[in-house]
Amino acid sequence: MSEFTVPGLKTDDGANVAAVLQERLSAYNDLHLTLKHIHWNVVGPNFIGVHEMIDPHVDVVRGYADDVAERIAALGNSPKGTVGAIESDRTWDDYSVGRDDARAHLAALDLVYTGLITDTRAAIDSVGKIDPITEDMLISQSAQLEKFQWFIRAHLENSVGSLVHEGSSTELGAADKARQN
Template sequence: MQDAGTVIELLQQRLHALNDLNLTLKHIHWNVVGPHFIAVHEMLDPQVDRVRDMADDVAERVAALGGVAQGTPGALIEERTWKEYSVGIVYTGVLEALRSTIKTVGDIDAATEDLLIEQLRDLEPFQWSVRTHLETAGGTLTTSDATTEVEAARQSSQQ
């Protein structure tokens, strides 16, 4: 494929995003507190597993296109294009970037586009399930004023 280099670069960013998301979700899983502890704790394990599988699929696609998947923590930190996710937008940032990548690769590589669309279909319900645990009856996030994980935990445990 003539544009393999472009697709590999885009996939490398998706790999970094998925590895970052995997670590972030596991961090939340380890540190969840409050009355909804067990529900959130158990909700996150399947998400972590699926996100890890997605990262593996992306890395294998990079290799199939002739690239070398960079999956080390140093490469992730050095090459990612975002800062740490703020509270409440972990999935939002990943999904926005994924949609953008799907648009770009759609004209270049249908197989990669298909892989990424499948991942989008899995990530969107994950985002929804996390959000439903944090929303008030009025549809706002209980953690909307939080700027740190500690504040978010405190706010969500008061609900």
């Protein structure tokens, strides 16, 4: 831990916020790698639409990782952007779908986003009273993540408003249900 943080925060508070942000950094690094994995492994009739939809979001998520890492540094701490950091911070399973059709990947990705957004909202709650600057950054990021999840879900929703993979608790289960519908 550093001997300094941003003005107006106690050093311990800065370190606590940085610890929360480190988890977001690892999650964003994992997400942009997962998105590229999907980009490279999606096949089928809707290939090009999903392939091209994913790349701009990869760039957005990489930007989030950079913003979070720079905030950690500004708080007087050292951001960890290594594969080892992703693995040690991971509270989720590695993405489990390989080469598959667009709906299968999108159904699995929907579950990834649900977990990511839930964790980001918990991070917002955790830092809100301590550091409104970090809270604001995470709120903005969460809004865009929720919008992208909506894009994903638009591909998976049927005419009565249900998701084709509704009730799935695993990525493989979601992918299987999406392939069957």
